[in-house]
Amino acid sequence: MKLVVTGTIGIDTVHTPRASREGVSGGSAAYFAAAASRLGPVGVVAVVGGDWPKEHEAILRGFPGLCLSGLESRAQSRTFAWGGRYLEDANSRETLFTEVGVLQESPPRVPDSYREAEFIFLGNTHPAVQLGFLEQFPNRKLVVADTMDLWIRTAHGELMSLFKKVDGVIINDSEAAELTGMRNAVSCGQKVLDFGPKFVVVKKGEHGAILIHPEGRAVLPAFPVEEPQVVDPTGAGDSFAGGFMGYLARENRGDFKALQTAMAYGTVLASFTLESFGLDRLRAIEPGEIDRRMRHFQQAARVG
Amino acid sequence: MKLVVTGTIGIDTVHTPRASREGVSGGSAAYFAAAASRLGPVGVVAVVGGDWPKEHEAILRGFPGLCLSGLESRAQSRTFAWGGRYLEDANSRETLFTEVGVLQESPPRVPDSYREAEFIFLGNTHPAVQLGFLEQFPNRKLVVADTMDLWIRTAHGELMSLFKKVDGVIINDSEAAELTGMRNAVSCGQKVLDFGPKFVVVKKGEHGAILIHPEGRAVLPAFPVEEPQVVDPTGAGDSFAGGFMGYLARENRGDFKALQTAMAYGTVLASFTLESFGLDRLRAIEPGEIDRRMRHFQQAARVG
Numbered sequence: 001m002k003l004v005v006t007g008t009i010g011i012d013t014v015h016t017p018r019a020s021r022e023g024v025s026g027g028s029a030a031y032f033a034a035a036a037s038r039l040g041p042v043g044v045v046a047v048v049g050g051d052w053p054k055e056h057e058a059i060l061r062g063f064p065g066l067c068l069s070g071l072e073s074r075a076q077s078r079t080f081a082w083g084g085r086y087l088e089d090a091n092s093r094e095t096l097f098t099e100v101g102v103l104q105e106s107p108p109r110v111p112d113s114y115r116e117a118e119f120i121f122l123g124n125t126h127p128a129v130q131l132g133f134l135e136q137f138p139n140r141k142l143v144v145a146d147t148m149d150l151w152i153r154t155a156h157g158e159l160m161s162l163f164k165k166v167d168g169v170i171i172n173d174s175e176a177a178e179l180t181g182m183r184n185a186v187s188c189g190q191k192v193l194d195f196g197p198k199f200v201v202v203k204k205g206e207h208g209a210i211l212i213h214p215e216g217r218a219v220l221p222a223f224p225v226e227e228p229q230v231v232d233p234t235g236a237g238d239s240f241a242g243g244f245m246g247y248l249a250r251e252n253r254g255d256f257k258a259l260q261t262a263m264a265y266g267t268v269l270a271s272f273t274l275e276s277f278g279l280d281r282l283r284a285i286e287p288g289e290i291d292r293r294m295r296h297f298q299q300a301a302r303v304g
Numbered sequence: 305m306k307l308v309v310t311g312t313i314g315i316d317t318v319h320t321p322r323a324s325r326e327g328v329s330g331g332s333a334a335y336f337a338a339a340a341s342r343l344g345p346v347g348v349v350a351v352v353g354g355d356w357p358k359e360h361e362a363i364l365r366g367f368p369g370l371c372l373s374g375l376e377s378r379a380q381s382r383t384f385a386w387g388g389r390y391l392e393d394a395n396s397r398e399t400l401f402t403e404v405g406v407l408q409e410s411p412p413r414v415p416d417s418y419r420e421a422e423f424i425f426l427g428n429t430h431p432a433v434q435l436g437f438l439e440q441f442p443n444r445k446l447v448v449a450d451t452m453d454l455w456i457r458t459a460h461g462e463l464m465s466l467f468k469k470v471d472g473v474i475i476n477d478s479e480a481a482e483l484t485g486m487r488n489a490v491s492c493g494q495k496v497l498d499f500g501p502k503f504v505v506v507k508k509g510e511h512g513a514i515l516i517h518p519e520g521r522a523v524l525p526a527f528p529v530e531e532p533q534v535v536d537p538t539g540a541g542d543s544f545a546g547g548f549m550g551y552l553a554r555e556n557r558g559d560f561k562a563l564q565t566a567m568a569y570g571t572v573l574a575s576f577t578l579e580s581f582g583l584d585r586l587r588a589i590e591p592g593e594i595d596r597r598m599r600h601f602q603q604a605a606r607v608g
Contacts, residue, residue, distance in 0.1 A: 088487055182531060183392055183531070184510070184529075184530060184531040184534070185510075186528050186529060186530045186531075187530045187531040187532075190530060204511065206488070206489075207508065207511035207512070207525075208511070208512070208525050210525075210528060216603070216604065217528045217604055218604055218605070218606070219525035219526070219527075219528045219604050219605050220525060220605065220607065221511075221512050221514075221523035221524060221525045222523070223523075224490050224514060224521045224523045225488075225490060226488060226490045226491045226494060227486060227487070227488040227490075227491040228491075230488070260606060261608045264607045264608040265608070294607075294608055297607055297608070298607045298608055299520070300520065300521055300522055300523050301522070301523050301524065301605065301607045302522070302564060302607075303524065303568045303598075303601055303602045303605045303606075304565045304568040304569070304598055304601070304602055
């Protein structure tokens with residue numbers, strides 16, 4: 001297994017201005033792996049409780065190349081659950097509830113079959129846990145971490161230790177602002193580089209993403225979608241990361257040019273995710289559809 | 305004169321989080337024409353009062369290709385003056401004062417030497433006045449209009465009449481949202497097309513711009529600049545329009561592909577403007593510098 005993601009598998013409740021859904025198959029590792037698996041094999045390290053719906057497992061097993069050898073199920077525990085509501089502005093949402101459940105227990109262990117993994121994505125969790133995962137991959141070539149405002153506030157020291165050990169950080173613009181005290185996305189990214197990683201990707205939701213790297217900067221708009229196509233933005237950021245890492249693992253690269261192209265794949269995979277609740281649209285991707293959307297994106301975002 | 309802009313020449317007072325300046329050479333027509341003149345000749349139709357500083361005239365006359373034959377000076381009137389303050393978020397500002405002065409009098413007349421103009425930019429003013437300007441260009445091939453929230457609220461009927469007669473509308477995202485009651489920039493632009501124009505450009509400031517056209521959509525990020533480089537965003541939107549129209553006039557085109565490239569030129573010209581107060585940075589552009597920045601932008605915004 002060349003690419004592995006550590007993160008959450010969860011049960012989501014989502015309210016959008018137009019519809020609501022309960023019991024949606026969610027979690028950062030689910031969205032990441034579903035997107036990445038569209039480009040190549042990916043292994044999941046996560047833990048669920050005894051209440052995890054069989055249908056959710058069937059959904060994940062339906063993605064060819066998505067490996068669940070690293071998924072631990074603990075019968076006496078409860079699966080992570082999250083509920084959120086999107087405002088008219090698809091870029092802003094409020095969390096209605098978070099039931100951490102099994103996430104407050106010891107983290108899942110990395111199975112032996114994953115130990116050779118070279119491309120590692122450390123989904124958002126306590127940075128000390130992310131560090132623990134990282135050290136279980138002796139052959140790691142490219143490690144990228146996500147984080148969130150909670151750890152920026154409550155585990156700053158551990159987060160800084162983590163940043164010194166990873167190759168890249170993928171972070172959204174509001175978290176980057178909180179972390180650096182700056183606002184401009186380029187300046188934020190530049191500042192995060194000082195903390196240790198070799199590159200930073202700042203995600204701006206519907207406004208695209210920016211890559212800050214010692215060799216240069218790359219900027220991309222989001223894929224241009226109209227409001228009616230945006231059914232549910234949940235997981236778009238994790239799908240971006242999945243497309244990004246999936247491309248790098250497939251190409252076995254981590255140089256600036258590859259990172260730039262990986263951002264475009266991330267953007268395209270994210271554009272599928274938000275067209276449905278949960279993993280439905282990622283599941284329905286047809287052969288050739290990613291390439292077609294990449295070409296469409298290349299045409300729409302052509303510069304001069 | 306192939307390209308003509310109608311708009312304001314004004315005296316600006318600008319406060320940014322880092323510095324303040326009074327008596328800055330400003331106005332939509334000034335920024336537009338200064339930017340457009342970097343790509344080819346452009347004529348200005350505007351009116352100033354007797355108090356217009358000689359130094360401001362010297363600044364404008366310093367741009368080769370910028371023609372002031374259509375600039376009327378009315379000794380007894382006062383020049384339009386505007387004061388604004390930028391918040392930490394360079395994308396938001398508050399207006400401190402607006403002294404309309406000579407703008408409340410009859411509009412300037414279009415000089416005979418401009419009557420052959422084919423590319424016309426109608427800078428923001430009352431839409432009835434924009435319509436009056438438009439009709440003075442019998443050879444118009446491509447007319448593009450700007451507008452603002454005030455006219456959306458107070459002159460909606462005239463604005464709709466204007467939109468039926470122009471080829472394109474350049475509008476910022478908050479105005480597009482106010483005009484359409486929608487929020488997603490693509491949806492807003494699509495809706496504005498229903499009002500009559502052949503294409504719409506929605507400007508999103510530091511988040512780039514979107515072109516909506518019957519033949520397709522184009523999306524561009526902004527040029528990636530760090531906070532310290534952003535000295536004063538005033539006039540960036542007008543400079544974008546100037547670069548956009550300057551390119552189209554130079555190439556004598558108005559097709560989708562040309563509009564897409566024109567957006568990139570607009571983005572690059574705007575990126576110069578915000579590096580200084582007033583027209584200083586546009587004035588200091590060196591030979592080859594626009595082409596270099598275009599290549600830099602092409603590399604930074606490459607998709608896959």
